[in-house]
Amino acid sequence: MPNITLYFLQTSRAIRTAWLLEELGLDYNLEFSERQDGVGPPAFKEAIRKAGNPLGKSPTIVVDGVTVSESGTITEYLCEKYDSSSRLIPKDPSTRVQVLQWIHAAEATFLLHSLAILYMQWFSPERVKDSGDLATMQQAASKNVVNDFDWLESELQKGKGKFLVGDHVTAADCMMSFSAQWILEKGLGTQGKKWPTVEEWIKTCEATETWKKAVQKTGHKL
Ligand SMILES: N[C@@H](CCC(=O)N[C@@H](CS)C(=O)NCC(=O)O)C(=O)O
Known part of the structure; x- marks a missing residue:
């Protein structure tokens, strides 16, 4: 099993990644934060920056030491690596x-x-x-x-x-x-x-x- 951490801000695009990870049957560590005044709390954004995404945005994932941001890119990356039957992004x-x-x-x-x-x-x-x-x-x-x-x-x-x-x-x-x-x-x-x-x-x-x-x-x- 890969070591995956998902930085998840409440009510955000991060649910896309969480759902995809469940579809792929992959376990992951969750770094979760509620919103503060409607946005990401500074400490949470700083943790994401430290993990390697300078924008501090969610979702960000770290997969075996590789940091990936942008939900669409995360989707393509996870499918390329772990969707062995090409069910989620078909080959045809x-x-x-x-x-x-x-x-x-x-x-x-x-x-x-x-x-x-x-x-x-x-x-x-x-x-x-x-x-x-x-x-x-x-x-x-x-x-x-x-x-x-x-x-x-x-x-x-x-x-x-x-x-x-x-x-x-x-x-x-x-x-x-x-x-x-x-x-x-x-x-x-x-x-x-x-x-x-x-x-x-x-x-x-x-x-x-x-x-x-x-x-x-x-x-x-x-
Ligand atoms: N294009 C990026 C957008 C990422 C983004 O803007 N995430 C929002 C949540 S949906 C965020 O982290 N906002 C917190 C903030 O900027 O305070 C993606 O698809 O992942």
Whole structure:
């Protein structure tokens, strides 16, 4: 068994890695921290920096002395090393490209568009809020989020199984479920819209034994 440590900040992308580790059947040491004032506490971020990630962000993992950051990279690294049957990132190029597409979309499309809205809320000066300009900007930025979820909804409807790519969990689900759950929970740019197939898929992910184990071990909550 490899020696793996996972730096896990509460309510974060680290649940992607915890779920993946359960899917791979790998045990790991958990370095957990609750949030403080909504962000990572300084001491926890310092511990992550000391472990080799200068940004102090979560998830970060150390695998037999090798430090890896960025949830998508961690996903690809762990699968390359330990997914011997290529179940989570398939070898067949046409299926593989679908899984890779969702791995990247989870960060570079879904979280990119929703975080733009969160940062407007966090960082706009009061005068921008009071003038109504914040609401106008949020409304404009929401179009991307709605398009993203419409795309996810239609891909899930077209899909051949109950998971994002087929009838079993792949790395696509491990990466994408947190993005979808978190954006819907926070209502970031969703404009009160509902995507029933996305909601059903999230429930299917949450019903897997591996997801449940990851939540039980980490105490993850939204
Ligand atoms: N692109 C990175 C983002 C990592 C990141 O921003 N993590 C957040 C939690 S979801 C974090 O550590 N925030 C704590 C802080 O900056 O205080 C990834 O995919 O892992």
